[in-house]
Amino acid sequence: MMPAGSQQERLLTLLRVGSIFAPEPLEATDILIADGRIAALGRDIDIPAGWPLQVVEARHLIAVPAFIDQHVHVTGGGGEGGCGTRCPEITAYEIASMGIGTVVGVLGTDSISRSPADLLAKVRGLKAEGMSAYMYTGAYRVPPPTLTGDLQRDLAWIPEIIGLGEIAISDHRSSQPRQDEIERIVSDTRIGAMLAGKRGICHFHLGDGKRGLEPLRRLLSETEIPADQVIPTHVNRHTALLEEAADYALAFNASVDVTAFEDAGDGLSSFDAVSRLLERGVLSERITMSSDCNGSLPEFDTQGAYLGMKVARNTTLIADWQRIVREGVLPLELALGLISTSVARVLGLHDKKGRLAIGFDADVALLNSELQPQQTFVAGNCIFDVSSG
CATH class of the missing domain: 2.30.40.10 (Urease, subunit C, domain 1)
Incomplete structure (x- = not known):
């Protein structure tokens, strides 16, 4: 090095x-x-x-x-169980050792002790170490925290910001945004990105709530927002959600992102999720994989009380991707789309990466x-x- x-x-x-x-x-x-x-x-x-x-x-x-990981808690995630449960930052070595050359940093539940400014500083630090690094403005909550006080200005004036995320929906940790609030922030992101010549995707965290993808289905059905503006992630959180994600991808010709959970629990591994989406007829170029690296994997009881957590790593992403190739789910040239070529297209980086x-x-x-x-x-x-x- x-x-x-x-x-x-x-x-x-x-x-x-x-x-x-x-x-x-x-x-x-x-x-x-x-x-x-x-x-x-x-x-x-x-x-x-x-x-x-x-x-x-x-x-x-x-x-x-080189691989592209579009969902990395580069400053660390967590915090759902108090300050002692904040996850650590990720290092450039940890990223590059998995063949990953580009990361997109996200905030998560905690946008109080961490901020978009912290995230931007970390992204620029990774760039100084030789990585290719970007970020989303915002966090779980709506209205989303920003650097300039305005989503459009963040997208227009800050080169590292390529979209909004991760906005939490269908999750007890979300701010329970109304449909009109979702439509407004997606629209603002789209306009700000257009002014800067960016794709300006909106990266949505899906919880295991009963509404599932309904807010995004309504967004695409009831507005003029194009499907490539919106990327739902964690769609393999449980089987019913993955089936809904397949229907969503097919109905809107939309892309969905599966998470390489280290311990899938009640959900599906990213290997199983990709396999199932392909079986349902979703095109491979409409499926991407990400790590949720250095984010928290919290456990809650049926009342939403915090029980404990683990810290996500990016090793599972590469291991599951390798298994997809080894077991013949996809040939290498198509499997590369899951963590490189299609990710570059989704992020609007396809003219230089992937x-x-x-x-x-x-x-x-x-x-x-x-x-x-x-x-x-x-x-x-x-x-x-x-x-x-």
Whole structure:
């Protein structure tokens, strides 16, 4: 791993690998990187003598687009059981070691002791360490907390903010927003994002409440808001909710996000959830996976009283994704959409991330035959190398 600002990061970098999935398989086995972007793809690329070139020999590894995790509590989540239950921040090493090159930071239940300002500072800190990092403005509650006092201004003036989230619905921890309040914040997010040339998605946390996806179904049925503006997450919280999510995705041609729960409990693992959605006829490009990393996994009794919690990790995300490929649920080129290509499209980053193509950000994960990340490059810089661990 090389420090940002070093002399090495200004060199041309040539990755020589065994195979490339971009996500589709390519005949190329070389990736030339210049100025943080992919400059060329080919075989046995010849670089003139004397050029400032760093060669990475990785003929035994598979190159894929670095993964994108759209739901990470980078400042830590939790707090439902008091200040002693706040989750820790995540480190750049923890992120990159899973082949993840881009994260989107979220707040959660606690937007009192943590704030959008804290989140922005952490996102910028991760960027300084070489990660690609973004954030949502807002938190569980409505009206959502913001940096500028206005959703539209947050989206328009702060580059790192790419949407609103995670807004909690159908959950006893939510602020129980009315339908008109949901419509207003989604509309404000859309307009602010348009002014900034962003997608401006609204990332909705789904609890296990009886209303399920009804607020979002009404939003898309009763307004002019397009389906790609809204992303429900945690839809595998329980079986009935996942079935409803399948109906929702099919009815509106919408995307849904499943969470890689470390302990699914009454819910479904992300492996089982993806498998079931595909069986229901949901297209793979309409399904994404995220980790909820460093968020809390609280337990409550039937009256809503706090019982205890665990801290989510991102290891389950990669393990479940690997299982999807190994067990033939999806071939590698389609499975990459779940944590890279389709995520980039959902977030509005598809013009620079989620593919290995000329002109795209040089965000590359090198995987071994077991699909385990061995090196992670972001903007051409190696920010994780298992051999230096």
